[in-house]
Amino acid sequence: MRTLLAAAAGAAAAAVVLPDRLGLDRRHPFTALGALRPHTTAVATVAAGVLAAARHTRPAGLAVGAVALAGAAGLVSRAVPHLPPGGDADLTVLAANVWDGRADAGALAALIARECPDLVSLPESGREYRDKLMPLLDGLGYRSWVSNEPGRPDGWSVTLLVAGRMGDVEVGSGPELRRQHLWARGGLLGNRRFHAVHPQAPMARRQARVWSGDMDSIARWCAALPAPIVAGDFNATLDHAPMRRALNGVRDAAEGTGRGLTGTYHAALPRWAGLRIDHVLVPREARTTRYEVIDLPGSDHRAVLVGMQWPEAA
Incomplete structure (x- = not known):
């Protein structure tokens, strides 16, 4: 039962946080969810913590946490500067x-x-x-x-x-x-x-x-x-x-x-x-x-x- 719950929670989280990875983001309402990845990743992170706090929902928490981690991985590089100082623009x-x-x-x-x-x-x-x-x-x-x-x-x-x-x-x-x-x-x-x-x-x-x-x-x-x-x-x-x-x-x-x-x-x-x-x-x-x-x-x-x-x- 816990394995089934974890699989369902992970699949639901993936559809919300990673619709593009599942080929869903050309369809409404998944287009909107794709735009909200920073927000849905944050929500999934909190949900993973809540689920992992209880023993009987811990596997589901781990599944949702894995999805949140995958969502965050694509965001971090965008917030970290790695360009050298600018110069004159053409x-x-x-x-x-x-x-x-x-x-x-x-x-x-x-x-x-x-x-x-x-x-x-x-x-x-x-x-x-x-x-x-x-x-x-x-x-x-x-x-x-x-x-x-x-x-x-x-x-x-x-x-x-x-x-x-x-x-x-x-x-x-x-x-x-x-x-x-x-x-x-x-x-x-x-x-x-x-x-x-x-x-x-x-x-x-x-x-x-x-x-x-x-x-x-x-x-x-x-x-x-x-x-x-x-x-x-x-x-x-x-x-x-x-x-x-x-x-x-x-x-x-x-x-x-x-x-x-x-x-x-x-x-x-x-x-x-x-x-x-x-x-x-x-x-x-x-x-x-x-x-x-x-x-x-x-x-x-x-x-x-x-x-x-x-x-x-x-």
Whole structure:
């Protein structure tokens, strides 16, 4: 009986803490559980201690504890910095979800004016928000593109800003993602593409299927040569298998910074309690010189600012 209880407890804990290892994280509600791995690991650790305290439930406690240990093993390296001190960046990227155009345009403009990012990805920014933001950046040399046609809600759109120093870039879009994305190439990017993205949030069964397809499309882009730069709100963490599969030729810019567990959503939560679903993916050979998570007034997301050295320089 104790063996049966231990097996059941271990299986239940694995489904909650490690749904990606069981191939469940493409399905709702396991997509949400995948995003919550730091939280479910902590809960499983406490549950293991409680179960192990009583003799008749000790085997179950050991089984749940083993699952908690496996969950923790994938988290520790993200919180430990192992990059050398940063240097001058060849390229700076800002990704900031502006929450259906509700983010404080003045605060975002001040951030852009202060940091001068070369490329800016603004999920949930349509024409109305772009038209509020751009006059505040007058004189700074930024050009802007919006993914959706006039009249569509901000939440369905992405805005791309490109600094003047990037040169003559070509900008386009495509049907690969449900929420239309934007890409840029040329100028200082050369043949390398920059993608501004916002995959579907997997909040229900059908949405999880769409999200899974969106992530597969991003994985195909990331397998291209030269490797692209992809920035935005992915609605995914590194504890989702589809997100990890996208890291083919690219890596998360937070890797090695010790900030791989810093939450970007929801902004009302402490950084240690939030979900890190906003990312900048960079070519694997590129070196991260700067990684910051920045509060953005009026948004439910925090912004991500990344400086990198080009692969050739790195």
